[in-house]
Amino acid sequence: MISINDIYERKTRLSYYLYREARSVMPYGVSSNYRYWEPYPIYLVKGKGSRVWDVDGNEYIDFNMGFGVLEVGHSHPRIVEEVRRAVEDSTILGFEYEKSVELAKIICNRYNVDMVRFSSTGTEATMHAIRIARAYTKRKKIIKFEGHYHGSHDQLLINVNPMRLESRVPTSPGIPEETLSNTLVADWNDYEGFERLVRVHGNDVAAVIMEPVAMNMGLIPADLDFLKGVFDLARDYGFLVIFDEVKTGGKFYSGASGYYGLKPDLIILAKAIAGGLPLSVVAGRRKVMSVIGPEKVAHGGTFNANPLSVKASIFTLTELLTQNNMYYAYRLNSLLSKGYEDIADDLDIDLSVSMWGTSGTIYFAEKVPKNYKEFVRIDQKPWYVYFLNMLAHGIIPMADYDEQWTISIQHTEEDITRHLEVAQMVLKKLKEDYKL
Template sequence: MPGGVNSPVRAFKNVGGNPLFIDHAKGQHIYDIDGNEYIDYVLSWGPLVLGHAEDHVVAALQTAVERGTSYGAPTQLETQLAEMVQNLVPSMEMMRMVSSGTEATMSAIRLARGFTHRDKIVKFIGNYHGHSDSLLVDAGSGMATFGINTSPGVPDPFALDTLTVEYNDTAAIRDLFEKQGDEIACVIVEPVAGNMGVIPGTQSFLETLREITKASGSLLIFDEVMSGFRAGLHGVQGLTGITPDLTTLGKVVGGGLPVGVFGGRKDIMSDITPAGNVYHAGTLSGNPLAMTAGISTLSQLNADLYIQMGKKVDRLTAGIQESADRHGVPLVTHHVGTMWSYFFNEGPINNFVDVKKSDEQFFAKFFKEILANGIYTAPSQFETNFLSAKHTDEDIDRTVAIFDDAFTKLA
């Protein structure tokens, strides 16, 4: 395997040393092949809002696997999960299940181009929307970790049709639309950026995107693959009251199995084959195991659970910030819902330019120090951490104490 891994950030290249090889996990804990136990704040990069190997999800999957793992034909499970998603994200009037977030965003972009009969798309610097060609320009996440602007292998015409603007820069996006608005098929945005650490899109920024796309005949795509059911029960669109034309989801919807979803206005989604002519297909799309895990997960989510988790994230980030301040360590913590991150940075942090000012060398030392003491956070300054329903107050206290010890040792 290139770099010894099947996804790049797992290699720990940005922080040095060898990555964890995992043996098993349960609840809020993960266990490596050497028998070490960690409080896990990565949670498979977001999907496990109920924690690892949640009892109801496991039981549902055990039953489902005995009935067959894949049919390549419709099941009632697909409709059941789609109805649950629509109930929580009403803007998704019609949707299509896929097998990954990359598939979801790639398909949404193709649909937007087909629906508008335009080629150009707009994305924001530091936003990551998967690894399809059109979206690997000024991307965050692993691209930022490895210092890659546009990946080799992406033809120039793909990059030329992708216009990039700084995140949260309302003036710049207005200027771009004044010049090229009638050529732009869509704007795709992480309404809470999670692939350069947690950076919320401001209300005015997101409202501007809604206003100018509607005025120009372009589509607005909210990429909520990460923020969906993480920023809140109804995603960022539930927090802001802003309704996009299309939404992409993933992560939590699969309950730990590979899933993505793209959907939105019925008139737009009706352009997808076989109802329309914009092609999309997938042998494992909507497979019964992933649908089962998603149904079991979403059925356990409710507003009270998010209030409880939100209070714990508040206490966690406040404790880390207070400790850093006391030790004189430049640190900024951000959190939205169950998403949180910490930057070794004076702040404020509103976009990728701000994020790049963070002290990555200190981050690498700090990461290894807390990892050695049983705290597993994302191994990159450009990634997001998460909280699950299984994390306890004791976990929060222990985490803050270990962060404090690391500040004492490294400050």
């Protein structure tokens, strides 16, 4: 019998050759660790609407959507036009670009914040948020949650995806112990645990940072009571609440803060807000943001608020990611999520579905986990077989077992139907092979 690895290798020969070449000039042949998987990754050539094509000419319906960046879909014609016109007026002006003011106002209205500062990536913006919080509170410690990811700077790279369940596990070699000594780790959705930690350290804590809907261990929303408890403790002990909305900010019209009806002190936006171009934001209450400035808190970046990203973002937030269009994507997401639930019922397999806004994911487990400790107990072997099989049939379901799908405003009902047809076939086979 021919194995899924054989099928994958036959379909992706040119990717394999490119991978062999790439390995000699880039570690693991990729520009980000998250783009590598076994036996080797595919190399993409272009994308349009809901589709991408690889070097072998295979077409895929893409549900990874640039790890959540492409809420507007690939190469939206109106974004292409906007960027083409922007290029003619320079890609970078050096001094402040007039339209950054317009974009700042749009973001203030939509996300209920008073002031914003722009940068290019989520990593930069979370790094800035921490510095701002420390300067504002004049305290050092930061609380983060296990399983939450805030980018690839050192300070929060602890207990992101530990395979060992110990209390403190740095996520990478090369991070000095001292750099992490002010980072405390708490369990997601565990109010009692959080309160215990705060009772000991609360007066030294500058901020708690979280993904309000955790999207780096699949998709695990916060319980509202848990969140409210965290806000109350933050007020009582005088530390800030930071929502890392790098993912959530583009998956619900006004992000998770709008969804939960809460106003954190700082929020971070990135990924989807500029229609596929690099732009990130740290934003929040006026008194907190006011610590930034020359001879005050450092905040800089050559490419911050570059004209291409700013123009694309204004267009994205006002014309494309409208309430109506977001609702359209949400409705398709409900169809996909319900479709997976029906398949699980029909095949009688342990598969659970979690959805929020325009994203969702599946777990090969009876129930959606509540936190990282439950998540890490799930056997991920079936997921990899599912993933390679989905790829072999022209569907990129999501990027990894700890990721989620993104439904863009350019996906169609036919895309969802095709995704579910393939999933039904793949999961039926998996049930036989893995006794799910």
